[in-house]
Amino acid sequence: MTKLALSDEILMKITNPARYIGNEWNSVVKDKEQIKIRFVMCFPDVYEIGMSHLGIQILYDMFNRRDDVWCERVYSPWPDLHAILKEQKIPLFSLESQEPVKNADFLGITLQYEMCYTNVLQVLDLSQIPLLAKERTNEHPIVIGGGPCTYNPEPIADFFDLFYMGEGEVVYDDLLNLYQSMREAGSSREAFLLEAAKLPGIYVPSLYEVTYQEDGTIASFMPLNEEVSPTVQKQLVMDLAKAPYPEKPVVPFIKATQDRVVLEIQRGCIRGCRFCQAGMVYRPTREKEVGRLKELAVQMLKSTGHEEISLSSLSSSDYSQLEELVTYLVDEVGGKGVNISLPSLRIDAFSLDVMRKVQDVKKSSITFAPEAGSQRMRNVINKGLTEETILHGAALAFAGGWNKVKLYFMLGLPTETREDMQAIPALANEIAMLYYDTVPKDQRNGKCQITISTSFFVPKPFTPLQWARMYPPQEYISRAKVVSDAVKGQLNRKSIKYNWHEADVTVLEGILARGDRRVGQAILKVYEMGAIFDAWSEFFDYGKWQSAFAECGIDPDFYTMRERSLDEILPWDFIDTGVSKEFLKREWEQAMRESVTPNCRARCAGCGVKRFGGGVCYESQN
Amino acid sequence: MRAVVSSALEEVSVTKVRIKFRKYGVMKFIGHLDMMRYFQKAMRRAEIDIRYSEGFSPHQIMSFAAPLGVGITSDGEYLDIEVETSRSSQASVDALNQVMVEGVEVISYKKLPDHAKTAMSIVAAADYELSCKDGYEVPASCEAFQEALQQFFLQPQTVMITKQTKKSEKMIDLKQLVYNWHIQEQSGKPVFCMKLSTGSVDNLKPELVLDALYQSMGLTYDANAIQVHRCEVYTKTKQGFLTLDEMGEVIM
Numbered sequence: 001m002t003k004l005a006l007s008d009e010i011l012m013k014i015t016n017p018a019r020y021i022g023n024e025w026n027s028v029v030k031d032k033e034q035i036k037i038r039f040v041m042c043f044p045d046v047y048e049i050g051m052s053h054l055g056i057q058i059l060y061d062m063f064n065r066r067d068d069v070w071c072e073r074v075y076s077p078w079p080d081l082h083a084i085l086k087e088q089k090i091p092l093f094s095l096e097s098q099e100p101v102k103n104a105d106f107l108g109i110t111l112q113y114e115m116c117y118t119n120v121l122q123v124l125d126l127s128q129i130p131l132l133a134k135e136r137t138n139e140h141p142i143v144i145g146g147g148p149c150t151y152n153p154e155p156i157a158d159f160f161d162l163f164y165m166g167e168g169e170v171v172y173d174d175l176l177n178l179y180q181s182m183r184e185a186g187s188s189r190e191a192f193l194l195e196a197a198k199l200p201g202i203y204v205p206s207l208y209e210v211t212y213q214e215d216g217t218i219a220s221f222m223p224l225n226e227e228v229s230p231t232v233q234k235q236l237v238m239d240l241a242k243a244p245y246p247e248k249p250v251v252p253f254i255k256a257t258q259d260r261v262v263l264e265i266q267r268g269c270i271r272g273c274r275f276c277q278a279g280m281v282y283r284p285t286r287e288k289e290v291g292r293l294k295e296l297a298v299q300m301l302k303s304t305g306h307e308e309i310s311l312s313s314l315s316s317s318d319y320s321q322l323e324e325l326v327t328y329l330v331d332e333v334g335g336k337g338v339n340i341s342l343p344s345l346r347i348d349a350f351s352l353d354v355m356r357k358v359q360d361v362k363k364s365s366i367t368f369a370p371e372a373g374s375q376r377m378r379n380v381i382n383k384g385l386t387e388e389t390i391l392h393g394a395a396l397a398f399a400g401g402w403n404k405v406k407l408y409f410m411l412g413l414p415t416e417t418r419e420d421m422q423a424i425p426a427l428a429n430e431i432a433m434l435y436y437d438t439v440p441k442d443q444r445n446g447k448c449q450i451t452i453s454t455s456f457f458v459p460k461p462f463t464p465l466q467w468a469r470m471y472p473p474q475e476y477i478s479r480a481k482v483v484s485d486a487v488k489g490q491l492n493r494k495s496i497k498y499n500w501h502e503a504d505v506t507v508l509e510g511i512l513a514r515g516d517r518r519v520g521q522a523i524l525k526v527y528e529m530g531a532i533f534d535a536w537s538e539f540f541d542y543g544k545w546q547s548a549f550a551e552c553g554i555d556p557d558f559y560t561m562r563e564r565s566l567d568e569i570l571p572w573d574f575i576d577t578g579v580s581k582e583f584l585k586r587e588w589e590q591a592m593r594e595s596v597t598p599n600c601r602a603r604c605a606g607c608g609v610k611r612f613g614g615g616v617c618y619e620s621q622n
Numbered sequence: 623m624r625a626v627v628s629s630a631l632e633e634v635s636v637t638k639v640r641i642k643f644r645k646y647g648v649m650k651f652i653g654h655l656d657m658m659r660y661f662q663k664a665m666r667r668a669e670i671d672i673r674y675s676e677g678f679s680p681h682q683i684m685s686f687a688a689p690l691g692v693g694i695t696s697d698g699e700y701l702d703i704e705v706e707t708s709r710s711s712q713a714s715v716d717a718l719n720q721v722m723v724e725g726v727e728v729i730s731y732k733k734l735p736d737h738a739k740t741a742m743s744i745v746a747a748a749d750y751e752l753s754c755k756d757g758y759e760v761p762a763s764c765e766a767f768q769e770a771l772q773q774f775f776l777q778p779q780t781v782m783i784t785k786q787t788k789k790s791e792k793m794i795d796l797k798q799l800v801y802n803w804h805i806q807e808q809s810g811k812p813v814f815c816m817k818l819s820t821g822s823v824d825n826l827k828p829e830l831v832l833d834a835l836y837q838s839m840g841l842t843y844d845a846n847a848i849q850v851h852r853c854e855v856y857t858k859t860k861q862g863f864l865t866l867d868e869m870g871e872v873i874m
Binding site: 009017251253254301302303304306337339360 | 648660
């Protein structure tokens with residue numbers, strides 16, 4: 001049996017020791033003597049969050065299919081263990097072998113949200129790996145970043161040896177083979193990084209130089225070596241049917257956030273919402289074959305013993321075989337103690353019928369994400385949902401016995417006016433009125449309960465709104481107050497509840513999302529000041545960040561308060577996602593004209609991804 | 623007292639089943655509630671035809687005999703389930719062990735009489751062994767502990783100690799709740815073997831008992847130095863203590 005990295009004494013005094021012992025069902029243990037490459041995959045947040053992430057499960061499975069590779073996992077130690085590891089100088093270890101992460105060949109870190117950046121430094125620090133890539137030697141693992149935040153890797157560029165741009169299924173084999181052959185040839189770390197940079201999709205930050213203009217904007221972004229391409233192309237899987245998918249995902253002992261089988265049904269989204277980064281960078285939409293999905297559902301339930309299965313995609317209602325898949329799951333897989341959990345589907349007769357079969361109508365709620373309250377504002381962000389559609393869906397749901405409605409919106413969108421903000425509670429009030437008008441008193445299950453949640457808009461790279469300005473925290477709060485006051489003035493205020501997001505976190509997320517390389521010093525500084533787990537409100541301390549920015553001479557407003565000009569060189573412009581900058585500019589201008597662009601199935605908007613040669617771009621031509 | 627072997631082809635009539643398992647190694651860090659979740663998923667993986675409750679969110683009919691604290695290992699853990707149909711005991715044990723992680727081993731799977739009460743409701747006693755962990759020392763010699771055990775526990779008529787509960791503290795008499803207590807010597811270190819009252823009425827934790835002995839010797843009990851191991855769990859009948867699986871029958 002594996003000897004644990006931590007003593008009984010430590011494990012007995014920390015919370016949830018099960019986070020650190022490995023040994024989970026379907027976790028992979030290999031004979032290290034038979035292995036050529038050790039890869040440690042990290043999600044820089046607590047175990048229960050990290051274990052719920054599908055991407056790591058996919059890569060873990062894919063790597064471990066290779067006989068010469070052993071892929072293991074590591075997550076952020078909770079602050080109680082963090083303190084012990086620091087104090088006793090115990091190196092952070094991977095779960096499977098319980099051996100130090102620093103002994104691995106690669107440390108891959110998935111970057112799912114900006115607020116995990118201090119946790120990236122925590123993992124490096126506890127692993128006793130130098131935080132700065134330039135201080136690492138042949139003795140240290142190659143540190144790779146991947147995931148959505150790599151679409152602007154610049155704020156964390158100093159901490160990574162390389163970034164992988166795009167979907168992991170494509171180039172990793174080549175990267176590992178290159179590593180193995182160069183190691184056998186006795187090549188240096190620098191030589192390997194130079195060769196790696198020539199692979200498609202691989203970005204080695206140390207091989208590029210950035211210069212700045214006097215006003216602080218970027219003057220040039222150029223490779224230091226002429227063998228290295230000035231642009232890095234996003235990788236994506238064009239044949240999802242052949243792509244590996246984990247038939248035996250790891251089953252945690254403790255309850256993870258996602259304690260169920262997750263079935264990915266498609267990648268990408270046809271909708272083209274202008275605020276949504278995933279909707280742009282995962283283009284084109286590619287569906288998985290329904291027969292394969294049915295097989296996977298059965299296999300994965302059997303191999304894990306999970307009691308629940310859920311579908312994953314950016315917009316499940318747009319999956320063309322949804323009805324067939326869901327009917328199969330409900331009829332063939334459901335029952336026998338297996339729950340079907342449906343993602344937020346478009347509310348219509350079909351989805352309500354399915355929901356009635358798999359959920360308790362009295363307890364469940366229906367969800368709409370109009371994202372903006374007024375039609376004008378929805379046109380700006382290209383959210384196709386109309387008030388008529390929402391009211392029609394709500395009427396169907398109320399007639400079916402539902403009385404709980406959740407509504408999601410954003411505040412702080414470009415061009416937003418007071419009227420747009422007030423339209424949010426007005427819409428909620430309309431829905432409440434509809435309930436009281438259409439459901440007779442004797443058929444009501446109490447009051448209707450409408451929950452409005454607003455987050456504050458953060459402009460993200462590679463979206464048509466990437467040039468937009470943000471606002472100071474107090475401005476966000478005052479916009480939330482406009483909504484809150486309007487809710488209180490509504491006729492049906494007793495049926496409406498309003499929640500809003502914190503403003504400080506929004507501003508910081510905005511700085512990190514669109515920052516450049518200079519922001520990295522502040523991330524390092526704030527980590528040295530003790531910041532970790534910024535994604536957790538109980539640990540987030542904006543004051544620390546403000547002092548770190550001040551000490552590094554960084555003006556946060558430069559990154560948030562400016563509306564960027566369309567010809568400015570943006571820190572992420574060197575990445576080629578396939579979606580052209582011309583398309584994004586066109587969409588920005590369309591947004592300013594409050595004009596809607598049809599979805600990919602309705603009419604091609606010429607975004608540029610057609611050159612990948614597949615997906616929705618070629619659907620009607622088959 | 624051996625379990626009676628029932629006749630074959632009784633598949634449909636089996637409803638109540640008692641499963642005995644071991645918990646060892648790193649699995650001692652998995653708490654009771656997570657062990658329940660673990661077995662729920664394991665039942666599905668092993669395709670045990672377990673019975674579900676009625677209602678909108680059916681759950682498996684499953685109950686554990688006596689929760690085991692985090693850090694404690696065991697050779698005698700029990701859980702009861704109800705099944706719709708069953709394979710033989712041997713086939714079921716094999717199917718379950720195919721889907722166990724290292725650190726959990728299913729030892730037996732036996733049919734209970736239809737009127738049998740759940741293990742949880744009939745637990746009366748458990749055997750424990752408390753030994754010194756590798757890398758630690760106990761603060762006295764085996765002889766000193768033997769002598770102290772005589773003085774503190776074996777000779778007196780009553781041994782009153784204070785038991786802390788969540789809300790209050792109360793005095794209990796160890797003579798009433800400790801059915802057996804002796805010390806074995808292993809590689810020069812003592813192993814404390816005890817049979818203690820267990821269950822919902824008078825549950826006694828072995829650490830409390832050993833702590834009382836240490837206190838009588840003027841020593842400080844260091845929980846980090848001691849590995850607690852549960853050996854077996856019993857119910858009480860007219861014939862005396864019976865292990866919980868002695869009342870089940872092997873399914874052929």
